[in-house]
Amino acid sequence: MRKRLSYLLVVAVFVSMLSLSGCGGGGGTTKSEANPYEGKWVAVVAEAMGVQLPIEECFEGDLSFELNSGGKVVFHADEETGNGKWAVADNKLTITIQGEEMVADVGENTFTFDDLMDMGLKVIFGKEGTDATNPENYLTEDELALIGDWHSETVEELLGDGPQTTMDGVDNINDALRLTFAKDYTVKVVYKGQEMGTFKWSLVYGLCNVESENPSVYVATNEDGSLNVDYSDDEDFLTFKCVKDDAK
Secondary structure, three states, X not given: OHHHHHHHHHHHHOOOOOOOOXXXXXXXXXXXXXXXXXXXXXXXXXXXOOEEEEHHHXXXXXXXXXXXXXXXXXXXXXXXXXXXXXXEEOOEEEEEEOOEEEEEEEOOOEEEEOOHHHOOOXXXXXXXXXXXXXXXXXXXHHHHHHOEEEEEEEEEEOOOOOOEOXXXXXXXXXXXXXXXXXXXXXXXXXXXXXXXXXXXXXXXXXXXXXXXXXXXXXEEEOOOOOEEXXXXXXXXXXXXXXXXXXXX
């Protein structure tokens, strides 16, 4: 994905000295009026095949653009820069770089490209300095369902006798494993009362990937709202059923 985007931007540098014109930035304003579209716009979230992804998983480094007066735009991808023109009409933003057009829907401090550079990737940009650049505002319903505190309800050993409600090392099975999922895509893992660390997480088709190696944590969501959590470290390999602390 990024290879094509970067290539187009490199090519665009060579035409950056061309005289570019456009109606973008006009919008009926006068010189004394601020244009609401001018300024820096930053990529916040991306979506591919219906799955929302953190922007850093799709692109390396910064992905942003600056809309300037006179219909001029500067596009940034990591350390590469390209120049072009922009225009807004009928709630659509059109950016043109080296003959390539990108069209976005205009929202409240957002621009949404449904297919950025024909990469099959939906990308939302938020205006710098506004709350639209906060990734927490774009959490999906499934992601929001994970947010909060979870505790183990049963535990099952590998090649064991099935789910158990007791476990060596804890007085209460609820304290065997506790997970706290936060909106900033981090999860705190507490095993048998010991905090094991705080790790990044992402959710794809009901499977939650936790970026940890030791312990290793794999999470799957169940239709009843519970979680199946495979937990392993140097000594244990266990499967927990976890429920939310506030579950009724």
